[in-house]
Amino acid sequence: MARYQDSQLYAGLRESNLYVLTEFFKMLGNPARIRILLLLMEQDANVSVLAEQLGMTPSAVSHQLNLLKSNKLVKRRRDGKMIFYALADEHVEMVIEKGAEHIREQ
Numbered sequence: 001m002a003r004y005q006d007s008q009l010y011a012g013l014r015e016s017n018l019y020v021l022t023e024f025f026k027m028l029g030n031p032a033r034i035r036i037l038l039l040l041m042e043q044d045a046n047v048s049v050l051a052e053q054l055g056m057t058p059s060a061v062s063h064q065l066n067l068l069k070s071n072k073l074v075k076r077r078r079d080g081k082m083i084f085y086a087l088a089d090e091h092v093e094m095v096i097e098k099g100a101e102h103i104r105e106q
Contacts, residue, residue, distance in 0.1 A: 027071045032056065033064050034096070040074060041093050044086040 013021070027033060035054055039045060047065065051058040065085055068074040075088045087093055 023071055024073070027068060027073055028095070028099070030064070032060070033068060036061065036064055036068065037073065037087065037092065037096055040085060040087050041096065044077075044084045046082050046084050050085070 028037075032054070036050060039050060039053055045053075047058050047061050050056075050065075051061045054061065065074060065076075069076060069085075072088050073092050074085050076083050076085050078084075
């Protein structure tokens, strides 16, 4: 039986990378964060718009966005006085799409 260290997927990962990968998946373990990411898959948005669409307080949305940003799942950009959030890259969308596909097939 092959050991996990011998796996081709594991070859490029150090132990510290495994911790980062674990934190990445922890961020996906909260329904509010998944809802935020799903909305950001459609278009960039600011806290007010997200809060209204999600039925959450701006403070709660901001808290979740800060967690997502600190774990590099979203990025932000300033447009005048407004701050807009977007997915960090196409990998975030791909993981969510694959997860949704997996759930639909069950």
